[in-house]
Amino acid sequence: MSTGTDTAAPYRSPLRAGRDGFARLLRAEWTKFRTVRGWVLAMGAAALVTVLLGVLLATGMRTVCSNGPVEIRCPALPTGPGGEAVDDKFYFVYRQLTGDGSITARVTSMAGQIRLPDAVPGVRNVVPGVVPWAKAGVMVKESGEQGSPYAAVMVTGEHGVRMQHDFTHDTAGRPGKVSERSPRWLRLTRTGETLTGYESADGVTWAAVGTVRLAGLPDTVRIGMFAASPGHLTVTQGGISGSSSAMRFAEVTAVFDRVGLEGTAPAGAWSRQDVGVTLGPDGLPHHPGGLVESGGTFTVTGVGDIAPRLGDAVVETxxxxxxxxxxxxxxxxxxxxxxxxxxxxxxxxxxxxxxxxxxxxxxxxxxxxxxxxxxxxxxxxTVPLGTRLLREGGTPVxxxxxxxxxxxxxxxxxxxxxxxxxxxxxxxxxxxxxxxxxxxxxxxxxxxxxxxxxxxxxxxxxxxxxxxxxxxxxxxxxxxxxxxxxxxxxxxxxxxxxxxxxxxxxxxxxxxxxxxxxxxxxxxxxx
Structure with a gap:
């Protein structure tokens, strides 16, 4: 009679064994890596050189602005409702509107001038023309502060009618340019926080361009006409030598008539504001906009743009x-x-x-x-430290x-x-x-x-x-x-x-x- 005890080997599934085998292989490879000091140091050096070069770049960049002959710290970039940096520079002819209402205007022409590269050194080469994203139309804006919420329906240089709001949003209407033979009627209505833009070729038959909601819009807002023109972009293609770009001055002049305003708004003269105008060293506006009003016709000239800002340093710089x-x-x-x-x-x-x-x-x-x-x-x-150093040096990020x-x-x-x-x-x-x-x-x-x-x-x-x-x-x-x-x-x-x-x-x-x-x-x- 046997007194021994039979013991069966424990069962291990092939899947479990495979997982355990790969885990052991991972541990073995990790041991190889960490025990070779050169590999560990070189991987640390990869991180270190990234940080050091970033800090060196950030500390070497310095930007200053001037108030006449005096250097001052550059003002903070205006930001839009979404927190993004924005360009908010245009000429605004407006009235205060309390509660619901609308504005209707006909745009009969857009003209302007563009500075091109100088053909003769020292002689400004300015020609008639309108850049593709020059814009003029009707707008509702929370206030005159740069970056405040807005909605606008507009005609553009080459992109037809558009409805834009809060800088980053753009909705296309009908294509085509505006002229005395082909004017465009524009209308913007406000109902609470909802704004709707319309366009018409004859002022009788209207088509909606878009509807937007501006959350938190106050009861009293500014409503009126505007004009703005971003700069003229010149890209020089150099074949195998690459390309370079330059942004030069451009302005637009738009003519409005048949202007009608509905709602609770004060009568009398229209107010005007050159939003975001740049002051020169002498303290006077540099390339100011303007308004000429005659017999119900408004000729509005503006420069600048109402759009997200680009071209400055970014967090990945x-x-x-x-x-x-x-x-x-x-x-x-x-x-x-x-x-x-x-x-x-x-x-x-x-x-x-x-x-x-x-x-x-x-x-x-x-x-x-x-x-x-x-x-x-x-x-x-690198990212948080570098961006902080850039801002401390006056470089906008x-x-x-x-x-x-x-x-x-x-x-x-x-x-x-x-x-x-x-x-x-x-x-x-x-x-x-x-x-x-x-x-x-x-x-x-x-x-x-x-x-x-x-x-x-x-x-x-x-x-x-x-x-x-x-x-x-x-x-x-x-x-x-x-x-x-x-x-x-x-x-x-x-x-x-x-x-x-x-x-x-x-x-x-x-x-x-x-x-x-x-x-x-x-x-x-x-x-």
Whole structure:
């Protein structure tokens, strides 16, 4: 009779065993990474160089304004209802309206003048003309303060009738230009916080352009006619030498008649305000607007724009060192893979993990996580510190929401991680450090430098930033492109052809493709 006890081995599912095996492989790869001091220091250096270059740039930028011969701190940028920086500069002819009401006016002409590049040095080259986004129409505005809420229906130089409100919103009406033979009737009605814009070709048949709600609009507002003209943008294309841009003076003059005002508004003369007018060193208005009123006809001249502000520093401006930091990440990621081949350790690693595809996958997780941490520290320090230093030096920084700033920081970290995985995969494909590093730099860093340094035509630069891994730099763009704002939307000016997450997705796609190819080849060829 046997006194022994039979014991059955515990059952472990293949799935559980697979998970445990990959977890052990992850721990092994993490141990390899952290025990090589050079890799850890180089990853820290990637974060450090990003921070130092950003701080150096921010402290070196200084902007001052003047009050006559005296330098003063520049005033804060006006902000709109959504918190974005805005241009709010126009000539306004208005009355106070209490409660509900409307204004109707016919626009019979738009003319103006534009300054072009000087044909003769020292001689101003001013010609008749109207820029495409010059605008004139009727408006309801909360107050005369720059950035206060408004709604307006208007005619434009080349974009037909539009209804715009609160700076960032734009709705298209009928196309076409205004003239004495083809005047445009405009109407804007207020019912509480709701404003509706209308247009008509004859003053009889009206079509709605749009309806908006201005939350919190006070009972008494300003209602009237306005004119504004942004500057004339000149872009010089230099072939292989890239492009440059300049914004020059432009103004518009619009003629209104058949003006009718309904609602509770004081009678008598119309008030006028040159909203946001710039004062020259002598204290007098520089390029002022104006009004000529005669027999019910109003001729209004204005300069400036009513739109989101662009062209100043942005929260990603201090991230100028990201490209250098990425080079350090690339070197670490490549050597993390190629060191196995150089030292002959790859065979030992593959013996410990016979399922070969797990090895590059585990290495990708480890190096991606390390790079993400480095990028998060780099951007998390550089963005808030750099923007604070810029503002302290008087340089305006376009404000963005907290979520947008967080997206820039986390997106920068994600770009570090995706770059590391891509470089690791190239290391597995080439098995040689120098070749893999060179390939990663040529595919990620070089296209970005060529596109943003104005050494390529804009179309070529945008093409590069669509099809190469350098598209990921779009994740750093914080301010969007506005179709209704005249600006040089080029990579050299910080505007990328792809949306932020779409650009990052291009790099991630390259990384996944390269890693998949590396796994495929590792399974088919000798270690």
């Amino acid at each position: 201090p991230l100028t060192g990201v490209a250098i930091g990425l080079i350090a990440v690339i070197v670490v990621a490549v050597t993390f893979m190629t060191a196995e081949y150089r030292r002959g350790l790859i065979r030992t690693t593959l013996l410990a993990s016979p399922r070969r595809g797990r090895v590059p996958a585990a290495k990708a997780v480890v190096i991606g996580a390390a790079a993400f941490a480095a990028g998060l520290v780099a951007a998390g320090v 376009l404000p963005v929401s907290a979520l947008t700033e967080l997206r820039v920081i986390v997106g920068c970290a994600a770009m570090f991680a995706a770059t590391a995985v891509f470089a690791l995969a190239l290391g597995a494909l080439f098995r040689r450090g120098v070749a893999a590093v060179a390939a990663a730099v040529v595919m990620i860093i070089l296209p970005h430098i060529l596109a943003t340094a104005s050494v390529l035509p804009v179309d070529a630069a945008q093409w590069l930033l669509r099809v190469t891994p350098a598209a990921a730099f779009a994740i750093l763009q914080s301010v969007p492109e506005y179709p209704q704002v005249i600006h040089h939307y080029a990579p050299a000016a910080g505007f990328y052809p792809l949306a932020p997450w779409a650009g990052l997705a291009v790099l991630c796609g390259y990384a996944v493709l390269a890693l998949g190819l590396a796994v495929f080849l590792l399974r088919r060829r000798d270690a």
